[in-house]
Amino acid sequence: MTDIDPHVGGDAAALPPEGVHAALGAARRAAWWKHDSAIVDAGAQLGEGSKVWHFAHISAGARIGERCALGQGVYVGNDVQIGNNVRIQNNVSVYDAVTLEDDVFCGPSMVFTNVYNPRAAVARKNEYRRTLVKQGATLGANCTIVCGHEIGRYAFVGAGAVVQKDVADFALMVGVPAKRIGWMSRYGERLSLAVAGVGSDVCPHSGDRYELQGDICRLVEEGKLP
Ligand SMILES: CC(C)(COP(=O)(O)OP(=O)(O)OC[C@H]1O[C@@H](n2cnc3c(N)ncnc32)[C@H](O)[C@@H]1OP(=O)(O)O)[C@@H](O)C(=O)NCCC(=O)NCCS
Numbered sequence: 001m002t003d004i005d006p007h008v009g010g011d012a013a014a015l016p017p018e019g020v021h022a023a024l025g026a027a028r029r030a031a032w033w034k035h036d037s038a039i040v041d042a043g044a045q046l047g048e049g050s051k052v053w054h055f056a057h058i059s060a061g062a063r064i065g066e067r068c069a070l071g072q073g074v075y076v077g078n079d080v081q082i083g084n085n086v087r088i089q090n091n092v093s094v095y096d097a098v099t100l101e102d103d104v105f106c107g108p109s110m111v112f113t114n115v116y117n118p119r120a121a122v123a124r125k126n127e128y129r130r131t132l133v134k135q136g137a138t139l140g141a142n143c144t145i146v147c148g149h150e151i152g153r154y155a156f157v158g159a160g161a162v163v164q165k166d167v168a169d170f171a172l173m174v175g176v177p178a179k180r181i182g183w184m185s186r187y188g189e190r191l192s193l194a195v196a197g198v199g200s201d202v203c204p205h206s207g208d209r210y211e212l213q214g215d216i217c218r219l220v221e222e223g224k225l226p
Helices: none
Strands: 022-024 027-029 080-082 098-100 131-133 171-174 179-183 197-202 209-214 216-221
Antiparallel strands (some): 171 179, 209 216
């Protein structure tokens, strides 16, 4: 995805009030932007600076924050809350009962689910299990999140992993089923900490200091992300 604004406003007639152009001097600027081929159902809310790329579909009940990027072919359901600065790469469906906090990264073609035990002939719309992805977490390309779980703050799910349990803050999870193999800093690099036990490490990029106690990794001194 590029960061250009080739076509301010898109299909203005189809936009809810939040998307209507605001005149800023001579330049016209949209609160948020969509490509002409994307469909944003009336009633959907998107914050300022968010961009919706080719062939995406945002449902009426979706609540999307500021500065988000929704890539080509992304689907967002009705019962979905998305925070600020969330990046959703191409071909991701964010189904009902999924919540993404600020700064979440969804890699290309990763998969959310909302029915634990689907059968085509059995209606289970009242059995959705919720998924909460906490601030700053990364979900790698082509991973799958089995519904009913929380992904911790700044957790990192590797490409192709299948998550079927709650994930701790800062945990690095890989494989099928996903297992914790270490811990990732807010910056997105491996910390020098054991999988479990006692230890501490400082991220050289931010100055963040982390402490591990048992199965819990905590950010104990917050530096500054570059
Ligand atoms: C997890 C990741 C960041 C690598 O982290 P890392 O700390 O550099 O890990 P390493 O490459 O040193 O690998 C450590 C071990 O985990 C394994 N591993 C790493 N990534 C894995 C993955 N995605 N699935 C399964 N195993 C993986 C390695 O094979 C290695 O195993 P070994 O110790 O038995 O040899 C990277 O592999 C990854 O999955 N990145 C996500 C990329 C992505 O989806 N981007 C989306 C935007 S394009």
